[in-house]
Amino acid sequence: MPSISSASSEAFELRGVSKRYGNIVALDEVSLRFPAGSNTALIGSSGSGKSTLLRVLLGLEWPDRGEIRVDGALLEQAQVLALRRRVGYVIQEGGLFPHLTVLGNLALLPHHLGWSRERIRQRAEELAALTHLPSGALERYPAELSGGQRQRVALMRGLMLDPDALLLDEPLGALDPIVRHELQDELRAIFDRLGKTVIVVTHDMAEAAWFADRLVLMRNGKVVQDGRLDDLCKRPADPFVTRFVEAQRTLRGVSA
Numbered sequence: 001m002p003s004i005s006s007a008s009s010e011a012f013e014l015r016g017v018s019k020r021y022g023n024i025v026a027l028d029e030v031s032l033r034f035p036a037g038s039n040t041a042l043i044g045s046s047g048s049g050k051s052t053l054l055r056v057l058l059g060l061e062w063p064d065r066g067e068i069r070v071d072g073a074l075l076e077q078a079q080v081l082a083l084r085r086r087v088g089y090v091i092q093e094g095g096l097f098p099h100l101t102v103l104g105n106l107a108l109l110p111h112h113l114g115w116s117r118e119r120i121r122q123r124a125e126e127l128a129a130l131t132h133l134p135s136g137a138l139e140r141y142p143a144e145l146s147g148g149q150r151q152r153v154a155l156m157r158g159l160m161l162d163p164d165a166l167l168l169d170e171p172l173g174a175l176d177p178i179v180r181h182e183l184q185d186e187l188r189a190i191f192d193r194l195g196k197t198v199i200v201v202t203h204d205m206a207e208a209a210w211f212a213d214r215l216v217l218m219r220n221g222k223v224v225q226d227g228r229l230d231d232l233c234k235r236p237a238d239p240f241v242t243r244f245v246e247a248q249r250t251l252r253g254v255s256a
């Protein structure tokens with residue numbers, strides 16, 4: 001399978017993708033392109049289909065209609081395992097196994113692929129430095145880490161195999177504001193430095209605009225607007241866009 005970053009300028013593409021769960025329409029005729037090396041933030045209300053969109057791109061869910069293209073080629077069931085090795089997937093709270101140490105969690109997939117213990121440790125230490133996790137933390141269990149450290153480990157796990165793309169689903173959702181702010185800075189520096197294709201889901205518009213030039217606003221499984229922050233603020237495609245923008249409260253006007 002070709003590399004996501006080389007063969008096509010589109011790392012991922014959805015063409016007319018729909019996905020239902022019973023009567024619920026999670027994705028409704030969504031067509032989007034994600035160029036290789038681009039950063040995109042998916043925003044929208046709860047239940048608007050953002051997580052489902054990431055999951056269909058990874059082959060964790062299969063659309064009822066439409067097609068997914070990865071690096072220009074139609075995604076088929078047979079390629080899904082190979083795809084998951086090339087795309088880092090980071091979810092809120094990290095999804096770490098509590099009975100394994102940090103290193104044990106990081107080692108799972110590389111071990112399965114036959115990496116030696118030394119190679120796994122070396123990569124883990126490299127990523128601990130990149131994500132500013134104290135290297136002593138590699139021997140700890142997830143419950144012995146702070147929420148911010150667990151999120152760093154989740155990111156490290158997503159990066160272990162040096163994937164071409166990173167899909168992050170509310171990666172900072174559960175953190176206190178100071179740690180969240182610090183990790184926003186660090187994540188953006190990592191995105192800039194690694195130059196991978198990044199798609200990040202967040203509820204927070206300021207965070208979305210910090211991570212990505214392109215914001216895709218979803219509602220009821222549809223894309224309402226796809227543009228820059230400035231477009232959403234000054235040229236809203238729909239009254240919902242204005243409502244969404246205005247609902248992002250800032251401290252201005254709240255403090256005396």
Ligand SMILES: Nc1ncnc2c1ncn2[C@@H]1O[C@H](COP(=O)(O)OP(=O)(O)OP(=O)(O)O)[C@@H](O)[C@H]1O
Pocket residue numbers: 021024025026044045046047048049050051052053
């Ligand atoms: N496995 C599932 N079974 C049934 N319904 C589901 C399933 N996964 C998602 N849904 C429904 O599909 C819709 C879209 O869900 P999705 O998680 O993609 O939204 P979201 O925008 O990511 O929401 P949030 O911001 O709250 O995470 C919602 O109505 C949700 O309840």
